[in-house]
Amino acid sequence: MTTVVPTSEEDPALAVVRFTAELSWADAGPEVAEGQVSRLCVEAQECMIQNRWLDLASLMLTSADVIFSKAPEKDLECAYTVICNLVKKPESLDQVHEMAELIATKVTQQPNDKPALRLKILFNLYNLLENPFSQFYVYMKALNLAVNGKVTEHVLLSFKMMDNFLKEWNLGVKDQRDLFLAVANILRENKGSAKDSFNFLVKYLATFSGEDASTTTEAKEEAVRAIVEFVKAPDMFQADLLDMPAIAQLEKDAKYAPVYQLLKIFLTQRLDAYLEFHSTNATLLESHGLVHEDNVAKMRLISLVDIGSEESGQIPYSLIKETLQIEDNEVESWVVKAITAKLIDCRIDQMNQVVIVSRCVDRAFGHHQWQALRTKLANWRGNISNVINTIQVNKITEDVTQGTQGLMIR
Known part of the structure; x- marks a missing residue:
């Protein structure tokens, strides 16, 4: 040849x-x-x-x-x-x-x-x-060739450079949508890339912010998919989805309103709300491939985080047992699971039957969380300013003292 x-x-x-x-x-x-x-x-x-x-x-x-x-x-x-x-x-x-x-x-x-x-x-x-x-x-x-030829493994590495690509390409909204959805679909089929697929799907949905209703409608199926993927993922507990127009449109949709309600439960409510939802929507959950037992486990962790963020630093065992609907001997194991998932930082006080919480993650980061962060930063800036002023005053006092001592020596 x-x-x-x-x-x-x-x-x-x-x-x-x-x-x-x-x-x-x-x-x-x-x-x-x-x-x-x-x-x-x-x-x-x-x-x-x-x-x-x-x-x-x-x-x-x-x-x-x-x-x-x-x-x-x-x-x-x-x-x-x-x-x-x-x-x-x-x-x-x-x-x-x-x-x-x-x-x-x-x-x-x-x-x-x-x-x-x-x-x-x-x-x-x-x-x-x-x-x-x-x-x-x-x-x-x-990307299309990789999908049709079943060789998507050869394009996965390029996704890590997506931020650089976006800066170079300077794409319009329509092209961004096509790109993000294509990448999300490829990652969805790749084992171990569920979280990356979800992140690109969210990027896709975010491009519909400010769009009119007729345009946002085209993202309805992907909005449902994002909710299902979030609920199904055992290691995802935070998502800023509720305020997205592409997601919010489902709230009043005749077909998908229950899916939106499910998302709202996972982001703002506790286990009891989910169990009530399941009692009337078990078929819906199954149709989307959601397993009830997995949902309960995730909601228990989320509920634990929720009460941890609301209580004044200490959570009684009795409250954890009641909220998570578990037995006495299961309380500490669920706290350990939350710590392992990096949802809370805490100390278990077995003698007093309380969990002392020092930090909890936010389930969603919306307007309220931004306001809280702004307040914390303002306090931090004020504290730093006070420290600087104290240091300056002490330095002036020290300089005056040293100067006086010098005069006395002379």
Whole structure:
């Protein structure tokens, strides 16, 4: 099998045209193949002379696509590297984008044929582009290819650079939505990425803030999904969801109002409220894949945090038992579970049958929490100011004392 090796005797693009043409016409016999190869090489040369780079890319892609299932991956990667480098030729950004669009579209047409290689080609193309709009287009094509070709493991690492991508791309709201939802869907299928999937889904829902009702409606299914994922996650206890327009629209929705009510229970109420909800909505919970026993366990931890934040530093065992609806011998184990989950910092006083709490997490961080934080910061600033003033006064007193002592010595 021939490997493309660019030399000084022939332009790399012509070498690729010749290689792909010879391979694609190899079964037609020498007489036919020779004529077709010559024709394609002449056509390619004309494109290069006339600076018709888009036409050249189209010609090369057509031949390369024909041999994709025949040629070794090393040869294909080399050929497509040359093709992708054609985007450096045009001076117009519009022409560059048109060429990038052509290449990306052609590469993703058969996602099940060497999908990992196709993905590698797309990322090579991405790295050659300088226009943020074109980069974003190719990246989204890569995500779609990864999903359709079932090779999403190759794009997971790129999600860690999403903040940098967003700064570079400067996307509009619509493109942000498409990106966040695509990433959330990919992570959802990846084992161990439930929390990351939820975070990108929340980013998606956040883009609907300030939108009119008709636009927000399109996020209804994803809003329900976010609630279900939050409730289902055993290690997520905080979420700023209730005030989001995309979530809030469910409160008065004929179909999804109970789902909103469930979220409200998990963010603002205690176990007794959940048990009452379950008594009339057991079928609804099952339809969303929610397990009652898991929900009860999560609500017990949440309820413990709730009473910890409301009591004046001490929680009697009796109150924990009553609120969590557990036996006496289970109280300490549930407190330990809350500590392990980093929901509270506390000390268990077995002698006095109380739990002494020093810190509790906030279940939601809304207006009330911001006001409390503002008050704490103001107090902290006042305390620091008092300390500084005290230090300055003491320094002045010390300087005066030392000066007086000096005069006495003299």
